[in-house]
Amino acid sequence: MLSVIFFARFGQIITSLLFKAGEPHALAFFHQTFTPFYYAAPACFYLYITGFLQDRKHLQKIEWLHFVPTLLAIIHVIPWHLPVTNDWNLVGTQLAQNGYFSLKAKTGLFPPYFHYIGRPLLVLGYLCATWITVMRLKNKPQQLLESEGRKWIIFFLRVATFFQLLGLVPIILRFLHIPYVNTYFIVMNCLALLLVLLYTLHKPYIFYGYLLVAVDWTKKPTSKQTTGIDPGLISLKTENQTRTPITAKKIKFLDAQLAGYAFAMKEIMEREQLYLVHDFQIIDLAAKLNLPIHHCSFVINKQIGKNFRDWINGYRIDYFLKQYPLKSDKITIEAIASEAGFKSQATFYNAFKKETGLMPTAYFAHELSH
Known part of the structure; x- marks a missing residue:
């Protein structure tokens, strides 16, 4: 358009x-x-x-x-x-x-x-x-x-x-x-x-994300540390750098490499609960794994089957669903959504409907009826 x-x-x-x-x-x-x-x-x-x-x-x-x-x-x-x-x-x-x-x-x-x-x-x-x-x-x-x-x-x-x-x-x-x-x-x-x-x-x-690259390049990586990363992942990265030529247009990984990268991403996301950070971006994930940003994006899309935003929002919705029964009588839906990592109501409602097919009120009413 x-x-x-x-x-x-x-x-x-x-x-x-x-x-x-x-x-x-x-x-x-x-x-x-x-x-x-x-x-x-x-x-x-x-x-x-x-x-x-x-x-x-x-x-x-x-x-x-x-x-x-x-x-x-x-x-x-x-x-x-x-x-x-x-x-x-x-x-x-x-x-x-x-x-x-x-x-x-x-x-x-x-x-x-x-x-x-x-x-x-x-x-x-x-x-x-x-x-x-x-x-x-x-x-x-x-x-x-x-x-x-x-x-x-x-x-x-x-x-x-x-x-x-x-x-x-x-x-x-x-x-x-x-x-x-x-x-x-x-x-x-x-x-x-x-x-x-x-x-x-x-x-x-x-x-950002509309006419230019789909990476928030205004944010700088906080560190290049690899603490907590599986040594096998680092060896996979080294092996990929020596054996697989990387170009801007095409990225080639072995199935084992894709699985290794995807496992490391899921492991660090779940262990550190990075999805709870409102402004967490793919550039931050790349910095924590010491990987190029386009490699992270490729693995998430190819191996996990989602784009980065949908992937991280999936974790947030899962967290919200676990916390809602415990806190719904004390704080509002929007407050629980904010705790789950959503920085706006619009993002939360859109993500919730995308994950569950229903808006929150209709979803919980349906759950109670069963």
Whole structure:
């Protein structure tokens, strides 16, 4: 979803350069190539954010209907043999004067209003739908994001909303008969993008796990000690370093090595109850085992069959289920969840439902009935 949004933005930059440079043939090619992305981007924006908030990684069948405008855009740009040819010099002039949402020259099969009315309505409609969905989820504590995810999605939502609304400003000004210069809006876009880049350089961790690597590299290992680690594991590590070449793209382990690493991870996790630490990350586990982070991730995914977050949350849910009968009459569910290592209610509720298939109240009611 994000790639489609970025491609659409990239297409706008390319075509801006081309109509400013007076290259009608290149403008025709790139404008038609990127037009389907323009019509897909608003839907992708909505589906990415709603899917992220609801912790869904796949589209539901009915959600594919959001891409009907994209299909129409593809039909629109197919080079049909029509009696009237497109005037790309006029297209370039209108783009330079009035911007993308004001293009009234014919660019394909459908009438011009397919572009200058259809696109603004599509952008505004999906923008409103996205914000309505976000505001509704605020009233559901069990669906709130943990802090890292919340920071990322709020950052992305605000930045995307700003640029989309900025693109609609020329339409409003023209409707109000207020004179403006389109070049100024291009400069404003560039300055705004520069500010966003400066902000992300100042706080790069906001992209952790979403655009950058799935490892919290802002945290430094506390130590390189191997105290308490099975000597057999160290020999396995040494054997792997000498016999098995490790590359960034592919990791190869013998079955015995995978089993040895997985056993050591489980043993140290259970013995030291590392899952009770709120901010415990895979980088901390790697430091305790004196292993590369990508090796830890590979073993957890390949041998244990879960990603790191689901794996550690499984321990926390198990701890919670053991403690709840003992403490439920003294402290709240949320307090017990915090003791189990969850640093937010949202993470706890999502993890609990993922592990048991039910929310806590329904789960314990079901247990009591049996």
